[in-house]
Amino acid sequence: MKIWIDADAAPRDVKDVVFRAAKRLSVETVLVANQRIGIPANAETVSMVTVREGADVADRYIVQNSESGDLVITADIPLAALLVEKKVDVIDPRGEAYDAGNIASRLSMRNFMDDLRGAGTVTGGSRPYGDRDKKAFANTFDRLLTKLLKRDAS
Helix, strand or coil: CEEEEECCCCCHHHHHHHHHHHHHHCCEEEEEECCCCCCCCCCCCEEEEECCCCCCHHHHHHHHHCCCCCEEECCCHHHHHHHHHCCCEEECCCCCEECCCCHHHHHHHHHHHHHHHHCCCCCCCCCCCCHHHHHHHHHHHHHHHHHHHHHHHC
C-alpha cells in the first residue's frame, strides 16, 4: 500500500497530516509534481517524483504507477475518475472520498462548470482552505488509511 499525493496544488496542511501519518505508520508515500516540493528531513518513507512540465503529466504518472489498495490525494476530478476505475481509493484535500457511487456525478458537475467558464460565465472559485477543511480531510484520511492498512494486514 502506498499513499500518493498530487502535490502541485495540495495544501500544506494536507501534506503535514500525511507526513505525520506516514512516519507514525511507516507507510510509503510519494509526492508527484512538476516542481520540487520540500519533504521533512525525518520522513524516511516519503519520496518525491518530479515529472516534466506539461498538462496532466503528474496525473498520468500517478495513474500508471498506482494500484488497487493505494490511496491517492487529489483535487483533480478527472484524475480521481481514472483512479476510481482502477479501484484506487481517492480523497480530495477537503475530505471528500471518491468512489464508484459518486465519481460520475462529480465529474459531470465539474465538466458542466468547465463548460460554463468556457462560455464566459463567471462561476466564482473555491472557498479558501480552512480549519474545517483540514479537519474533514484528517478524519476521512484516517478512516480510509485504517481501512486500507487492515485490508493489507489480512
